[in-house]
Amino acid sequence: MSAGGRGFRLLGRDGRARRGQLLTAHGPVQTPAFMPVGTHAGVKALAPDEVRATGAEMILCNFYHLALRPGVELVSELGGLHRFMAWPGPILTDSGGFQLFSLEGMVQRDDQGVTFRSPYGGETVRMTPEAAVRGQRELGSDVIMALDQPVGYGAGPEAAAEATRRTHLWARRCRGQETGDALLFGIVQGGFDPATRAASARLLGGLGFDGLALGGLVLGEPAPVRQAAVDACVAELPEALPRYLMGLGTELDLVDCVSRGIDLFDCVLPTRLARTGTAIGSRGRLALTQARYRSDPDPIEPGCDCPACREFSRAYLRHLFLAGEILAHRLVSLHNLRHLSRLMEDVRRAVEEGRLGALRAELAASLSGAHDGGPRGRRGELPSVGL
Ligand SMILES: [Zn+2]
Incomplete structure (x- = not known):
C-alpha cells in the first residue's frame, strides 16, 4: 500500500484466487472486479448513475481516444475526467498501446515513442511513454496504465x-514519471511464449509499479495458450500487487482467470452484445431478435434484479429491437452489465467461502446446456477500438 492509503489490500484467498480491495483516490473497488468500458468517457447508452446501479465500482476510459478527441486540455479545463463525465467513482485509463497496435501500418515506432496519423483529423501525432503518463494524470485518472x-x-x-x-x-520511463494521487500499473507483454511472458512479469514486477496488467492477450489465441501465459505471469508477479487481465469478458473465462490469480478485468463485450440484441444469461446467450421470443412473457433472466428483467418481457425487448428503438440497447446493456456484476459478486463470495471451484463447475454446467446460438465469437472480446 502506498503512503496515502492507496494501493491493494489482500483480504483472503481460495487457492490461487484472491479477494481484495483496490484503494484509489476516488474510493475502494472490491476485487475480483469487472470494469465496464467507457472508451470515450461514456459507457455506451448509459448514464453514470445507471452504470453505478449495475454494481460497477470502477470504469475504464481510454487516454488515447480522449487525447485525440476532445483533447486532454479541454477535459482538464472542464474540471478533469470525473467532473467532465459525471462519474464520481474510480476511473482506470488505458494508455493506448493496444489502439496503436491496432493501427499497424499507419504507425512508426522507435525507442522514444510512436508517431501516427490521428484517425480523427488525419494530423500527425507523437506519443511517448512520458506523455502518456502525464496526459492520464492531467485527465485525473485513478489508475494510469503504462504505454506498452x-x-x-x-x-x-x-x-x-x-x-x-x-x-x-x-x-x-513511465515509472520515472510523477503520478500524484494516481496508481500506476505496468503492462506485462511477451507474446504467447510462457518463458518470455514469465521474464516480462519478473522484470516488471521488480520496477515498483502499484499493479501489473497482462496485456497482449485475448487476441484470438486458443484458451489453453492464454491460460499458459496467465499462469507463467502470475507465478512471477508480486503477491502484494493487484493483477489486471486486459480485454477479457466472457463468464467462464472470467471465473477461470480469477481461479488463476487475476483480480481485475475489463471488456466491451457486455455493451457491444447488447447493441446486437444479445443478452447474457446464466444458461447461455439469448439472441433476442429470434422468432422464438416473439410472444415470450419471461424476462431475459428470471430472478435478475436489473431494470430490464424487473419490468419487461423478452417479447417486448424483441419488439423494441425490431422497431429500432434505442431503449432496447439501453435495457439490454443494463442487463448485461448487471449480469456480469452479479457474477463477480458471486465470485467474491465464493472466494471468501473457499468454494470458487464449485462455482466454476456450476457455471460450466449451466452454460453447457442449451443456448440459442447468439453470437459468442471472440470478436466481442477484443478491447474497444474506435467504437
Ligand atoms: Zn436482468
Missing part, C-alpha cells in the same frame, strides 16, 4: 522479443 507495445497472436519470436524489449524500456 503488444504483439499479435501468430507473430514470430523476434517480433515478440522486440515488442517486449520496447515495452520494458517504456515501462521504466
Whole structure:
C-alpha cells in the first residue's frame, strides 16, 4: 500500500484466487472486479448513475481516444475526467498501446515513442511513454496504465522479443514519471511464449509499479495458450500487487482467470452484445431478435434484479429491437452489465467461502446446456477500438 492509503489490500484467498480491495483516490473497488468500458468517457447508452446501479465500482476510459478527441486540455479545463463525465467513482485509463497496435501500418515506432496519423483529423501525432503518463494524470485518472507495445497472436519470436524489449524500456520511463494521487500499473507483454511472458512479469514486477496488467492477450489465441501465459505471469508477479487481465469478458473465462490469480478485468463485450440484441444469461446467450421470443412473457433472466428483467418481457425487448428503438440497447446493456456484476459478486463470495471451484463447475454446467446460438465469437472480446 502506498503512503496515502492507496494501493491493494489482500483480504483472503481460495487457492490461487484472491479477494481484495483496490484503494484509489476516488474510493475502494472490491476485487475480483469487472470494469465496464467507457472508451470515450461514456459507457455506451448509459448514464453514470445507471452504470453505478449495475454494481460497477470502477470504469475504464481510454487516454488515447480522449487525447485525440476532445483533447486532454479541454477535459482538464472542464474540471478533469470525473467532473467532465459525471462519474464520481474510480476511473482506470488505458494508455493506448493496444489502439496503436491496432493501427499497424499507419504507425512508426522507435525507442522514444510512436508517431501516427490521428484517425480523427488525419494530423500527425507523437506519443511517448512520458506523455502518456502525464496526459492520464492531467485527465485525473485513478489508475494510469503504462504505454506498452503488444504483439499479435501468430507473430514470430523476434517480433515478440522486440515488442517486449520496447515495452520494458517504456515501462521504466513511465515509472520515472510523477503520478500524484494516481496508481500506476505496468503492462506485462511477451507474446504467447510462457518463458518470455514469465521474464516480462519478473522484470516488471521488480520496477515498483502499484499493479501489473497482462496485456497482449485475448487476441484470438486458443484458451489453453492464454491460460499458459496467465499462469507463467502470475507465478512471477508480486503477491502484494493487484493483477489486471486486459480485454477479457466472457463468464467462464472470467471465473477461470480469477481461479488463476487475476483480480481485475475489463471488456466491451457486455455493451457491444447488447447493441446486437444479445443478452447474457446464466444458461447461455439469448439472441433476442429470434422468432422464438416473439410472444415470450419471461424476462431475459428470471430472478435478475436489473431494470430490464424487473419490468419487461423478452417479447417486448424483441419488439423494441425490431422497431429500432434505442431503449432496447439501453435495457439490454443494463442487463448485461448487471449480469456480469452479479457474477463477480458471486465470485467474491465464493472466494471468501473457499468454494470458487464449485462455482466454476456450476457455471460450466449451466452454460453447457442449451443456448440459442447468439453470437459468442471472440470478436466481442477484443478491447474497444474506435467504437
Ligand atoms: Zn436482468
